[in-house]
Amino acid sequence: MAEPAIIADQRAPDGGFVPDLCQPRAVLAVVVGAQLLALLLALAQPLEADRFWPRLGLWSLALQWVGLIGTAAAVWLGLLPAGAALLGWLMAPNLMLTALVAAVVLRLTHLRHAARIHAQGHHRARLEPLQALERG
Structure with missing residues (x-):
């Protein structure tokens, strides 16, 4: 059977409704999604050449932290009854x-x-x- 193309279609091994977020593909999707959002938020602010990269770095750090910790919490809570x-x-x-x-x-x-x-x-x-x- 072919692997599902959409991460949300990849079910947990126990058959629950929470997708299997432990797969590398799902973690990559969280990281890329957070990075794209960080880029969008950095570009949405007034563009100053000398402040763009530090601003992007701060947005990236904050969103990666929230995304990965949230994913880990969802996996951990998905294991609990x-x-x-x-x-x-x-x-x-x-x-x-x-x-x-x-x-x-x-x-x-x-x-x-x-x-x-x-x-x-x-x-x-x-x-x-x-x-x-x-x-x-």
């Missing part, structure tokens, strides 16, 4: 923490944007009289 319930209990605090961090980041982004708008208005208010003097 109550793995799904335990995974739910483990994910709830992580989701709350993620929501909290996202809220803080959105607030800081909003404050930064408001400060930038305020500074632009202040600079414009100082520049207009000077330009009026130059014209008149």
